[in-house]
Amino acid sequence: MKPAPRKPTVPRNAAETARHAVIDLLCRETRSAKELSAELRLTEREVYDHLEHIRRSLHAEGAALEIVPAVCRSCGFTFAKRDRLTAPGRCPVCRHEAISDPLYTIHRPGHEPA
Template sequence: MKKKIRAPMVPRTAQETTRHGIMALLGEGPVSAKDISVALHLAEKEVCSHLEHIRRSLHASGGVLEIVPAECRSCGFVFAKRERLTPPGRCPVCRSEAINDPLFSLRGAQGNPPD
C-alpha cells in the first residue's frame, strides 16, 4: 500500500475534540485505524471505540462510515462480513497473521461531526 504524503499535523485547538480530528482525517480519504492513531497520538484501541461511536452517529444523520474490509496478504481472503472495526488477528483460511488493516472513510456526512 502506498503511503500518502500529508501536511504536518497542526495541534488541535481547545474546542476541537478527538472525534472532530478523526472525522477530519476520514474526510480526506481512506485511512486505517493505525494511521489515525499516529496522526492524533492516540492508542489504536481508543481509535476503534471512537470509530464505533462515529459510525452510530453518522447513521442517525444519514451519513455512512465506509469500510474497505481487511484482507489476508497470504491467500487473499477478504473479511467482508466482519462487523467489528478492529483488525482481525489471523486469517480463518490459511491461519496467516499477515493481514492488511481495514480502511475507513466518510460518505454523505451531513451537519457537524458528533461530540
C-alpha cells in the same frame, strides 16, 4: 493561610475534540486505524472507540462510515462479512497472521471528498 481560589476550567471547543479530528480526516481520505492513531497521537484502542461511536452517530445524519475490509496477504481472503472494526488476528482459511488493516472513510451523500 488560605489557598488561592482556583481559576474556572474552560472546556475545549467542540471542534477540537479527538472525535471531530477523526471525522475531519476520514471525510478527506481513506485511512487505517494505525494511521489515525499516529497522526492524532491517540492509542489504537481510543481510535477504535471513536470509530464505533462515529459509526452510530453518522447514521442519524444520513452519512455512513465505509469500511474497506481487511485482506489476508497470504491467500487473498477478504473479511467482507466482519462487523467488528478491529483488524482480525488470523485468516480462517490459511491460518496466517499476515493481514492488511481495514481502511475507513466517511461518505456523506451529496458531498464530494476534497
